[in-house]
Amino acid sequence: MWIYEKKLQYPVRVDTTNPTLAAMIIEQFGGADGELSAGIRYLTQRWTMPTNQAKGLLTDIGTEELAHWEIIGTLVWRLVKDATVEQIKGTPFEAHYVNHGKSPFPHNAAGSPWTATFINSKADPVADLHEDMAAEEKARATYEWLINISDDPGVTDTLRFLREREIVHFQRFGEALMIVQDELNRKKFY
Amino acid sequence: MWIYEKKLQYPVRVDTTNPTLAAMIIEQFGGADGELSAGIRYLTQRWTMPTNQAKGLLTDIGTEELAHWEIIGTLVWRLVKDATVEQIKGTPFEAHYVNHGKSPFPHNAAGSPWTATFINSKADPVADLHEDMAAEEKARATYEWLINISDDPGVTDTLRFLREREIVHFQRFGEALMIVQDELNRKKFY
């Protein structure tokens, strides 16, 4: 529907009205290892990277993560937009509803708000790229827990796509780390 | 029972023992747009207001909001005071109970604690009064979500009264904004 989504041209599919699942999926909208954490982290680490390639990689993946953040928001929204109040009552989405109605909001599945303490930027490219690889592994793990509890086939399919992207990002950060370490070693010797 | 309540002489009515509803109503005791946020915000903004009328308005409404905070606390308390442990188990109030027993506590419906980051005070009367008008609109919206899920007629009635007060406050802040803007314009020209 919006700019980020168009770029990926990936169909977001939701098959059920399911406030409980919405309340869990929101983990990746505002949780520790969710898409907002990823996007803000990578876009923040760019200034101190030593090569243009690494800056470009962080910009590309950071932007893609914000697009994924929008996909997650759309999953949450579609899972609740047709829900009646009676369907919401008694589910873990109820506590969200009395504050935010049916709007997504950047907190985790337990309702704890997103905080910049979820991420870091150390101005040390080796440390930052290790943080980024760890972030992708943690995001992958979160997608696996979510896939385990999902009982909506369309949502499961979308989550599988997003999990695959984290694995690709992990590999690309690993390659960047090797290049950056070579660059730093080269500087030491010449 | 206490000083603030006397001032309003408004009957607080609760018709059921209902821990789930208590866990939702607590949103207005310690949530983002609840009565504590309102009271602390207005009382904090007073020092930098440019007219005595605006200072007085913030004092009046800030004090009234603390009285409403007490009303909300009383709703929460009456909804749980006669509940057995078995009535609490399995409800969203259980997580509150293992920390605070049956006492109200300033966190939101998801159990996230009140924080001063919910409010601001900018020493800029135009910005502050816009923040206050927005706060009243957001508190009104919260009351509407709570009224939607309330299944206790007495609580619903009390929530309707409190929602009406937010609308009145919104209008009074709007009037104060016009007066402050006139005052600021007048100062520029003479």
Place this chain on the structure above:
Amino acid sequence: MWIYEKKLQYPVRVDTTNPTLAAMIIEQFGGADGELSAGIRYLTQRWTMPTNQAKGLLTDIGTEELAHWEIIGTLVWRLVKDATVEQIKGTPFEAHYVNHGKSPFPHNAAGSPWTATFINSKADPVADLHEDMAAEEKARATYEWLINISDDPGVTDTLRFLREREIVHFQRFGEALMIVQDELNRKKFY
């Protein structure tokens, strides 16, 4: 100037323009053991107290603490209201100024915002009254650190008055604890 202040009829005295001191005094406006913590804590613990005397004591002291909160805000305000931007630059008040101008705000001297996690309410009168006694001791200690660094005689004098009040509150909570323990013991035996 406002309602709370009138009740105490205590002169708030500030002798200097002193942004650095303002940045430190704000500890008691929004810090862990400051007046806001005290007021919100005691007013929150009232519902579950077992005797009317204990409820009344918490209401009285809680209300007095909010009045002290206003006194602290007034100290902060008077220490900065006549400061030029040049007097603020280079002081620890500068970080506060770029967000809040010269308005007080409920954060501590390091700029960390007030949070309800500073306080607790356990629905256990013995635990709550111990928490209250500890709170008064911690507030007293904070006043002593502030008096040590204050170089404004009027502020020092006001801080000494407020420190004395914490000692009185400590004693009154100690008496309430004895009465509550007697009451609880009496219930067990008859």
Place this chain on the structure above:
Amino acid sequence: MWIYEKKLQYPVRVDTTNPTLAAMIIEQFGGADGELSAGIRYLTQRWTMPTNQAKGLLTDIGTEELAHWEIIGTLVWRLVKDATVEQIKGTPFEAHYVNHGKSPFPHNAAGSPWTATFINSKADPVADLHEDMAAEEKARATYEWLINISDDPGVTDTLRFLREREIVHFQRFGEALMIVQDELNRKKFY
């Protein structure tokens, strides 16, 4: 240098090496009323807006705010990138440096990390647009405090440009509010 910046084609100018100013400017990178708050807030509120025009407006302004977030990050970076450790020691940037080196990070001038509690999304378009108007007024006020303390002409010029944008956004949110209110009224009558 990056995608967002290109869109605006606005020159970011920094004339000095100035860690103290960097430590203050960071308020708009990760503070309550900074560009990150604005971007995340508007992009989060889109799903529940009642008209495509309002959704589009939130997308446009939200994206622009993320571009401004990048401008602020670039100001911070350029103010410190050539600073020696001796130039950083004794300034308010030192506490930032021991954690993040010279990288920007989303916290405010006092070092308090960005939190989603700075923003809200209520699924009530009237409340949300009031929140947005207030946000723009508060961002404007913050820019004024920063302009007051800035002693770098290039930075001041960039801050003035950004302040102007907040005023434009405020007006556009005001127009959207009128259209949304008309739409909501129309729905009630037909």
Place this chain on the structure above:
Amino acid sequence: MWIYEKKLQYPVRVDTTNPTLAAMIIEQFGGADGELSAGIRYLTQRWTMPTNQAKGLLTDIGTEELAHWEIIGTLVWRLVKDATVEQIKGTPFEAHYVNHGKSPFPHNAAGSPWTATFINSKADPVADLHEDMAAEEKARATYEWLINISDDPGVTDTLRFLREREIVHFQRFGEALMIVQDELNRKKFY
């Protein structure tokens, strides 16, 4: 299983697979008055204590609390380790699971993360020991609420043991307070 546990030689007993109970027990792993709060608080307060006996007491009890923290983690783990995903779905443990799988994590029963604002250290031994006595009373109260909702006999038994320890610690802090006060009085007079 690990070092701390061996020291106490206390059997940790869990009789059921019970994700709901695990979600509540976690209050003492990462909640306001839990074992982590106790351990970090006492170990932090040691440097400024005036006597070696008080330093030693804080070290002993602080270390014991970290051992109890491990016991609580073991209770949480054993209550969920054999649970199927279907047994977790629909329970309050589900929000924990989508972030942390079956691993314990230091947040409270509502999922709010542990924060150092739960504790304080004032460099004033009288204030600190009062804080410690209050902490033990609040931990005792939490254990009582948890015992009330526990439906696993082994867990109940372990919780009773831990509650007893808090009572012993309370008494020991009371004795240390008397000794410290005597010491401080002695210093004043000689």
Place this chain on the structure above:
Amino acid sequence: MWIYEKKLQYPVRVDTTNPTLAAMIIEQFGGADGELSAGIRYLTQRWTMPTNQAKGLLTDIGTEELAHWEIIGTLVWRLVKDATVEQIKGTPFEAHYVNHGKSPFPHNAAGSPWTATFINSKADPVADLHEDMAAEEKARATYEWLINISDDPGVTDTLRFLREREIVHFQRFGEALMIVQDELNRKKFY
């Protein structure tokens, strides 16, 4: 002086009274990548590790990090214990002093309190060990920033020792990751 310190038998050396340096060193007592984060993280991740060797490694390093946490606290304490109030005034330690006196406290150099959101535990050994390797790299980077600003030779020496330990831990976590990945692969094939 205490148990942990004895284990390492490493001399903690401080050559100056230096409140500013104390205020920076505290980053490793309560900051994002400090010793408390490391200790709590590793001790929390133990239950879900797939091999006894990995559990043992996390226990060993977690315990060593708590010992390092004590070393950092001792550095902070010795840097301020002989400071007069006049030596503290005007330094970044002043904001700490008005709350905590001369006691260490788990917050970072900017005074932001320690929070469990600095760490994670995913019940996925590959993700957790990547998080641990990243944590060691980030801790190393922090030590480098601190060594850069340290002007106390004894403190610098101690920081260098602690930095070396992070490099050793990084390597050991890397080895554990390979073993765990082999173990996981082996399980898939047999």
